Amino acid sequence: MTSLIKDPLLWVLLGVLIIAVLAVMRARRTNMALRKQSTELRAHRDGLDAERLRLHAEYQNLRAEYDRALAEVRSTAESETKDVLRAWMRTLQVLADEQQRSISDLARLKYGNDPKILADFMTIDHTNSQFGRRAQGIAALCGGWLGRREVAASVYDVARSAQGRIRHFDRVQIHSQVNVAVASTAVEPVAVVLAELLDNATNYSAPGTPVEINIQSVPTGVCLIIDDAGLGISQEEKDRASALLNTRGPISITSLGSPPRVGFAVAGVLAARYGFRVSVDSVSPYGGVRAVILLPESLLTQEVPQPAPTATTDSDGPESSSYGGPVPSPVAIVGKTAGGLPKRRRAVAVVPQPDPSVSDAQEPEHSSEVTASRLGAFARGTLLGRDTSITEGSQEQ
Amino acid sequence: MSGHGEDALVSSELVRSYVITGGRQLPTDDELSLHTLVTLAPDRQLPLTAGPEVRAIWELCSGGYLAVVEVAAHLGLPVGVARLLLTDLAEQGHLLRRAAPPRAKPQERAVIEKVLHGLLKAL
Numbered sequence: 074m075t076s077l078i079k080d081p082l083l084w085v086l087l088g089v090l091i092i093a094v095l096a097v098m099r100a101r102r103t104n105m106a107l108r109k110q111s112t113e114l115r116a117h118r119d120g121l122d123a124e125r126l127r128l129h130a131e132y133q134n135l136r137a138e139y140d141r142a143l144a145e146v147r148s149t150a151e152s153e154t155k156d157v158l159r160a161w162m163r164t165l166q167v168l169a170d171e172q173q174r175s176i177s178d179l180a181r182l183k184y185g186n187d188p189k190i191l192a193d194f195m196t197i198d199h200t201n202s203q204f205g206r207r208a209q210g211i212a213a214l215c216g217g218w219l220g221r222r223e224v225a226a227s228v229y230d231v232a233r234s235a236q237g238r239i240r241h242f243d244r245v246q247i248h249s250q251v252n253v254a255v256a257s258t259a260v261e262p263v264a265v266v267l268a269e270l271l272d273n274a275t276n277y278s279a280p281g282t283p284v285e286i287n288i289q290s291v292p293t294g295v296c297l298i299i300d301d302a303g304l305g306i307s308q309e310e311k312d313r314a315s316a317l318l319n320t321r322g323p324i325s326i327t328s329l330g331s332p333p334r335v336g337f338a339v340a341g342v343l344a345a346r347y348g349f350r351v352s353v354d355s356v357s358p359y360g361g362v363r364a365v366i367l368l369p370e371s372l373l374t375q376e377v378p379q380p381a382p383t384a385t386t387d388s389d390g391p392e393s394s395s396y397g398g399p400v401p402s403p404v405a406i407v408g409k410t411a412g413g414l415p416k417r418r419r420a421v422a423v424v425p426q427p428d429p430s431v432s433d434a435q436e437p438e439h440s441s442e443v444t445a446s447r448l449g450a451f452a453r454g455t456l457l458g459r460d461t462s463i464t465e466g467s468q469e470q
Numbered sequence: 471m472s473g474h475g476e477d478a479l480v481s482s483e484l485v486r487s488y489v490i491t492g493g494r495q496l497p498t499d500d501e502l503s504l505h506t507l508v509t510l511a512p513d514r515q516l517p518l519t520a521g522p523e524v525r526a527i528w529e530l531c532s533g534g535y536l537a538v539v540e541v542a543a544h545l546g547l548p549v550g551v552a553r554l555l556l557t558d559l560a561e562q563g564h565l566l567r568r569a570a571p572p573r574a575k576p577q578e579r580a581v582i583e584k585v586l587h588g589l590l591k592a593l
């Protein structure tokens with residue numbers, strides 16, 4: 074036993090054992106600590122995960138709210154811009170109309186006999202018409218009015234009116250086989266839409282090529298078919314046009330590009346508002362674009378404004394009175410121009426296209442004029458007959 | 471989509487004069503002065519392509535001689551535009567033209583008396 078006690082190996086073994094026990098205990102402690110730490114960490118991680126999810130959801134909410142707020146701000150800004158633009162355009166439209174009236178009056182009453190001055194007036198008038206149409210287009214996009222016509226006008230005259238509002242009006246040819254009038258409320262909208270389509274047609278076809286308008290009767294109303302001899306438009310363009318032409322709500326004016334391409338947008342807005350249809354998806358017989366406006370019966374009328382019987386007398390009064398203020402009062406004009414020259418011309422202009430029976434039917438309305446001119450001619454004839462100094466040399470044919 | 475306030479009345483001419491002329495050059499007043507008298511030639515058919523203004527002229531001038539300026543006033547068109555349309559009709563042979571009666575000049579009293587006597591005798 075003593076030998077064993079004295080054996081150093083025993084002590085060594087004992088020492089090692091003690092160390093081992095200590096090590097095991099320590100490892101166990103560490104292990105427990107680690108396990109505890111791991112549990113804590115896992116809990117922490119779960120907490121963070123939940124937090125992350127919560128933050129993500131919150132972010133989504135904020136994002137959605139931001140988008141909503143942005144959209145709201147945009148739409149408010151857009152509608153405020155539209156309000157302002159509409160008010161400005163209204164002023165410009167009234168001024169353009171006033172200027173057109175001034176030009177007409179000056180050309181008719183003062184300078185009509187001088188071909189050079191008259192040609193200059195026509196140039197100014199032409200520019201002014203285009204300017205007026207632009208103002209009307211912007212007004213339409215902003216939900217504003219185009220201006221109201223007092224009387225119905227023949228489809229042919231509405232087409233000619235549209236023709237006068239574009240730059241290359243001399244390339245437009247109108248073929249009309251119908252004898253109906255456009256209701257007074259629809260005259261300006263149809264003229265503006267047709268002008269926009271003609272503007273596109275003339276701008277996107279070779280200079281010098283004709284652009285045709287064919288006016289045809291269809292079972293549901295009247296068709297205005299615009300054919301150009303351009304290169305046509307791409308499918309992408311067609312889709313864009315068709316989207317704009319079939320819009321049933323307000324149009325974002327900032328989405329039209331810069332410089333803005335407003336033609337189809339204006340056509341779409343006005344067509345939706347007044348209830349007619351516009352399409353540009355077919356090909357013209359000349360290879361270009363064929364645009365079609367379909368006017369339903371509800372926008373048409375058979376009523377043909379009659380010429381005012383007392384029209385010849387008071388040309389000066391009402392015309393010059395319209396210079397009075399910047400915004401002519403509609404009521405005053407309704408009353409005063411009833412016998413004015415402009416109305417009479419318009420009325421004459423809706424005399425039907427080739428149709429002898431109708432012009433016969435209208436003769437009674439003109440009978441006083443005819444009688445007057447016959448009497449005048451008779452009086453002049455008798456004077457001439459008595460005057461022996463007049464030669465008949467200048468008579469021709 | 472409705473604008474604020476009421477729609478303003480548009481009272482300018484619907485069809486502009488340069489559209490009626492087709493942007494063509496306007497004739498000078500050498501051929502048709504303000505006072506030149508015009509009327510329709512007999513037995514003429516209205517061209518099928520005639521626009522509303524030409525139809526109106528046709529109707530106006532079928533009743534006898536009218537001065538160019540009267541035609542323009544009836545149509546409510548500037549004289550220059552009416553003159554272009556009348557020139558077209560004249561060139562197509564539809565129109566008779568006659569120079570305006572010269573300004574009244576003082577006649578010799580003797581001539582007037584002769585006329586008066588002649589008339590009295592005729593009665």
